[in-house]
Amino acid sequence: MFRKSFLVLSIALLGNYPLLAQRVLPQFQPYFKEAGFEGSFSLYDLNKKEYATTDKADFIKATSPASTFKVPNTFIALETGAVRDKMEVIKWDGTPKRMKIWERDYYLALAYKNSAFWFYQEIAKRVGEEKYHDYLKALSYGNEDISGGLTLFWLGSSLKISPKNQLEVLQKIQAETAPFSARTYRIGKEIMVEEKTDTYTLRAKTGWADTKPTHVGWYVGYVETKGNVYFFATRLYQPDARQSDRFGSQRKEITRKILGDLGVL
Template identity: 25%
Template sequence: MPVSMHKRARWMAPAMIVLAGIVAGAPAGADGRASDDIVEIPEWRSAFQTSGVSGTIVLRRLGDRRSFVSDLDAAERGLPPASTFKLPHLLIALETGVMRDAGPTASGSELQRITAAIGSERMAEWLQRLNYGNAGTTEGTGRSLMSDGLRVTPVQQVDFVERLLLGTLPASGRSQTIARDVVPGEQVGCDAVIRAKSSWAPTVHNNGGDAELGWLVGWVEMPREVWLFATAIEGNPALVGSSARQVTLDVFSRLGIGDEASCAPMPSAAAVATEPTQIAEVGR
């Protein structure tokens, strides 16, 4: 479904209600493009303001038909994917036989070599097939493919990640499994693991000032649910480096995702000391 056809609304209740069941909806479609409407939660913008950057975050629970964003307009604006493009790039390389496995992290020169081996025609064909962003390509190196012709919105990033997790992309199951497995994980709190791809790229504001674009795109695994997300930020290069992660964790914390306060309390030293006696008494 094109982004312009999504229903748009602004959320007026506290954001904590998102995890209280209000997002429940019909199951995802067969293609995994699950978001039928987008709800704006303006209070999340303060996470960006605190970090001194602008941008948006998109959140969707896997299988639901509603996405939540901090800024509707920014969530639908096409941006260069920078190195978040490595996920569809890896799928294309695997499906065309240019790569047999994920291998070590590709350097810039290696990425360009792989892109050249795929070829512009096959690259364009596969971007259309994957329905990734605007599916635009330009002739030349991997750098031009990632920064000049190709544009993807934060909502489209979440769409792609959802289809990857559901295994509904038009690629082999093996290729999709490899692409999922290369995304690094980080435990936050006691019950959540964030798996995400980050990237930074130079950009220019309308006023001509130098700025940088930052992405953090991936998903959060919890015992009972999975949340997909895409955070896009723009700002001073000195701030962008750490802000994508910081903003994302700030919003997650407001929703109780990875919140240390939700962890089960550790037993006291006194309780640990008496545990053997208690066990012995139970066994009598």
Template identity: 30%
Template sequence: MRRTSVRPARLARYAWLAAVVLLGGCSFNNVDSADYLKPYFDSAGVKGCFALYDNGRNEFTIYNRDRYLERFPPGGTFNILTGLLGLERGKVFDEAKTGAGGPSLTVALRGDSTAYFQEVVRQLGRDTVVNRIKAVSYGNMDTEATVDSLWLKPGLSISPDEQLGFVKSLFFKQLHFQTRTQQVMQTVLEREKTPNYTLAWDEAYARDSAGRPVGWAMGWIEERNHPYFFVLNIDGASGAEALLRKILTQQGFFKGVK
């Protein structure tokens, strides 16, 4: 694995990554330029980027750092923020339904239910949603679209770097939400829990302003009580989960020995 440092002139572009490194008192020599991951993207027939943050060692693995810093439409990954707001304001509950026969928050999030989350943001109201987007500095904080289409139309965008910072803050309950709210969302995101690992993540897709597909998979994996945070961004309308699993396997996960 080849480790490289980032030139000082580019420091300002590494918003969250730079903050973590500076807080840890470390240099950018802890960034692994993971060119060896390119065959995985080529095999899947997509372009994209991947980043993994080892919290215990303060080490980053980043494939395609230029794309890692670009902003893209969040698509259904924005539903995490909506769900947090809904939980906080009593619009949704951890196990309750939003209406007669409606899905639970867990089912709605995993199914990327647009109708469910549109109804939640309508109940929350524009001011509540917009203010929280700004409070958590969500991406470019573009809120020009109607409140129930903020994540569906061009405008609001977020970088893989910012997404990684968002899920890390959620894991450590550092977002601008009550502790219980963040605990519930952590449970909602947990998809696999085995003696060897716990995998929590969200997968979603969107279209950019030119109509090109954008795919996301982001979250964390714990092994031996040690969290690792990841984000995958691709230019495809499907396949993020399969690619994510191949990369995490290549990184040595799922065995409980990390």
């Protein structure tokens, strides 16, 4: 439960959302220090209509979305017909990839799960710049900048997004207010499911931008419970010179600790 003594301040949010309260959650900041990383956790509570964050400056700071862009990109791919459905196979061209797991034929559902970047690069070629401009504008997705290249703009290149904006985009997807068909929403939301129990459904995506001088790691998504929906965006930073095997895993571990403390998971 949130402590009543938290600092509450009003902020004007982007898009059509009204003036809402942002709560600061300092009690969760030690989780980042204990893990050895800088970063923040941000939350939107649908019932309370409240945004909360461990770091109000980081809440509005924009960085590369990296593979978290696969969330809207999956819906865009389905809606535009870049892929017919979640099982359409795109053949691997046989060239070596950074990860061995990517060296195989892929279909959309598996490519999302394994974050197969080359699959989504092929999708980008099929979607094209004009449609990306249209959908990024419709979603109010970050700075909407794809100038970094059709197959690279979300990979540490020109596209930038803040935790606040990640939460806003996720709300549009969950509420089905973005310009996608019912079929696209049904398939896209199925692909996003990471965990399902008797009490909640977790839909999420990780991301890792190996930018210099600081790597950026994301974990974003939302948890649907019987009585509420909680949207989250966690972001970690790691100096390029200080590689850590724990950087990838801590994105989820810190998030799950906080969601557990809040009684969401």
